Amino acid sequence: MGISPILNLIRGGSAAKRLLFASSSSSSLAAAAYVNVGIVLGSRSLSSSSLVGHTTTTDNNQNHNHHNHNQNSRNGRWYHSAGAGLPSYMRAAVFREPNKPLALEEFHIPRPKSGELLIKTKACGVCHSDLHVMKGEIPFSTPCVVGHEITGEVVEHGPLTDTKIAERFPIGCHVVGAFIMPCGNCSFCSKGHDDLCEDFFAYNRAKGTLYDGETRLFLRSSGQPIFMYSMGGLAEFCVVPAHGLTILPDSLPYTESAILGCAVFTAYGAMAHAAEVRPGDSVAVIGIGGVGSSCLQIARAFGASDIIAVDVHDEKLQKAKIFGATHAINALKEDAVEKIREITGGKGVDIAVEALGKPKTFLQCFESVKDGGKAVMIGLSQAGAVGEVDINRLVRRKIKVIGSYGGRARQDLPKLVRLAETGIFNLKDAVSRRYKFEEVDRAFQDLNQGAIVGRAVVEIM
Numbered sequence: 145m146g147i148s149p150i151l152n153l154i155r156g157g158s159a160a161k162r163l164l165f166a167s168s169s170s171s172s173l174a175a176a177a178y179v180n181v182g183i184v185l186g187s188r189s190l191s192s193s194s195l196v197g198h199t200t201t202t203d204n205n206q207n208h209n210h211h212n213h214n215q216n217s218r219n220g221r222w223y224h225s226a227g228a229g230l231p232s233y234m235r236a237a238v239f240r241e242p243n244k245p246l247a248l249e250e251f252h253i254p255r256p257k258s259g260e261l262l263i264k265t266k267a268c269g270v271c272h273s274d275l276h277v278m279k280g281e282i283p284f285s286t287p288c289v290v291g292h293e294i295t296g297e298v299v300e301h302g303p304l305t306d307t308k309i310a311e312r313f314p315i316g317c318h319v320v321g322a323f324i325m326p327c328g329n330c331s332f333c334s335k336g337h338d339d340l341c342e343d344f345f346a347y348n349r350a351k352g353t354l355y356d357g358e359t360r361l362f363l364r365s366s367g368q369p370i371f372m373y374s375m376g377g378l379a380e381f382c383v384v385p386a387h388g389l390t391i392l393p394d395s396l397p398y399t400e401s402a403i404l405g406c407a408v409f410t411a412y413g414a415m416a417h418a419a420e421v422r423p424g425d426s427v428a429v430i431g432i433g434g435v436g437s438s439c440l441q442i443a444r445a446f447g448a449s450d451i452i453a454v455d456v457h458d459e460k461l462q463k464a465k466i467f468g469a470t471h472a473i474n475a476l477k478e479d480a481v482e483k484i485r486e487i488t489g490g491k492g493v494d495i496a497v498e499a500l501g502k503p504k505t506f507l508q509c510f511e512s513v514k515d516g517g518k519a520v521m522i523g524l525s526q527a528g529a530v531g532e533v534d535i536n537r538l539v540r541r542k543i544k545v546i547g548s549y550g551g552r553a554r555q556d557l558p559k560l561v562r563l564a565e566t567g568i569f570n571l572k573d574a575v576s577r578r579y580k581f582e583e584v585d586r587a588f589q590d591l592n593q594g595a596i597v598g599r600a601v602v603e604i605m
């Protein structure tokens with residue numbers, strides 16, 4: 145059964161639907177078509193044009209559905225089974241050009257494809273990587289929906305999604321998403337190196353799409369495609385490849401847990417895979433924002449001995465102690481490298497982490513480590529920025545300079561959830577501010593002004 149007979153059947157109303165359902169079990173191909181169409185029918189809001197590329201908008205029943213949407217959301221339930229009862233459109237925060245405010249715009253409800261899940265977004269963290277994009281410091285396809293640190297509820301499985309994935313993520317389950325969403329099949333993913341996933345970088349970071357080269361986001365008014373930074377998490381719904389998700393237990397709240405997917409995930413990747421922190425190691429962290437303060441907590445969880453926080457804001461340094469810092473250095477008042485050497489008996493730390501992405505702190509990080517030590521760089525910088533190090537020291541004293549972008553979603557994210565669940569990672573204190581969805585632009589303004597101690601989260605409920 146091809147696509148056009150299916151569309152005709154959709155247009156044909158309920159008698160045709162019964163016909164379709166009755167005939168759909170005759171072969172596996174028909175069964176596949178049944179799954180596909182069943183979901184489309186269930187959503188009610190999608191016109192047939194949505195199936196063939198979102199080129200037009202038919203909104204005859206939009207008002208009706210919008211009414212339902214409000215009513216259902218007040219009751220805390222928007223849907224009951226795969227695709228059924230979804231609202232007809234959603235809002236998402238669109239970035240169009242540098243230094244213009246983020247605006248909430250209306251979109252069609254995104255459609256997941258095979259191996260992808262549709263998530264009702266509940267919360268999304270406010271991260272510097274989005275800000276880099278919004279300031280034009282990191283090139284990215286525009287216009288796009290930013291936000292890459294989400295929690296939410298699974299509301300739909302993409303058609304033909306593997307049954308094991310569907311069983312692992314049943315409709316209604318709570319999930320947290322990693323910002324690096326592994327494809328699961330490329331040469332890196334097949335070795336478990338999800339953090340280097342070829343498709344993620346080739347399609348998402350380079351083109352703003354998912355791994356078939358297409359976005360899932362289309363404006364309600366014009367059908368215009370809008371690109372996605374990771375899953376485009378600052379939206380009421382988002383599509384996420386299933387390998388980028390893990391189950392969030394009921395004991396963990398949506399808002400605080402959002403930071404697991406980037407701030408904590410990035411810190412864990414740096415500490416577990418790049419630095420390979422061992423009990424008793426001394427660790428210095430330069431830049432105590434959302435990621436840096438997560439590094440302190442992970443270092444503590446891994447049994448680091450001296451944990452030295454370096455920043456230029458006393459307020460952030462004060463809070464660093466809650467997260468495990470044994471020493472705090474204000475780099476405006478003291479020479480950070482000298483002070484780190486003093487604390488470590490003149491040697492330097494086993495591991496230093498740079499979480500700012502500035503050439504000056506890149507060098508500080510390198511200079512803070514002991515002979516044979518590891519300087520781990522996790523702060524993104526303006527495109528093209530160059531960090532310098534002393535070549536002879538690097539060579540003679542076997543210093544390792546290691547870059548790390550994030551963790552490995554499939555293996556690490558479930559562990560982070562366990563660390564949070566058992567209280568070893570303190571989520572509650574790590575999230576210092578909450579914003580309403582309507583305040584999303586102000587959240588990024590505050591981040592840009594350094595006014596956020598720890599991590600802010602936008603609640604999208």
Ligand SMILES: [Zn+2]
Pocket residue numbers: 271272273274292293323406407
């Ligand atoms: Zn981030």
Ligand SMILES: [Zn+2]
Pocket residue numbers: 326327328329330331332333334340341342343344
């Ligand atoms: Zn991959």
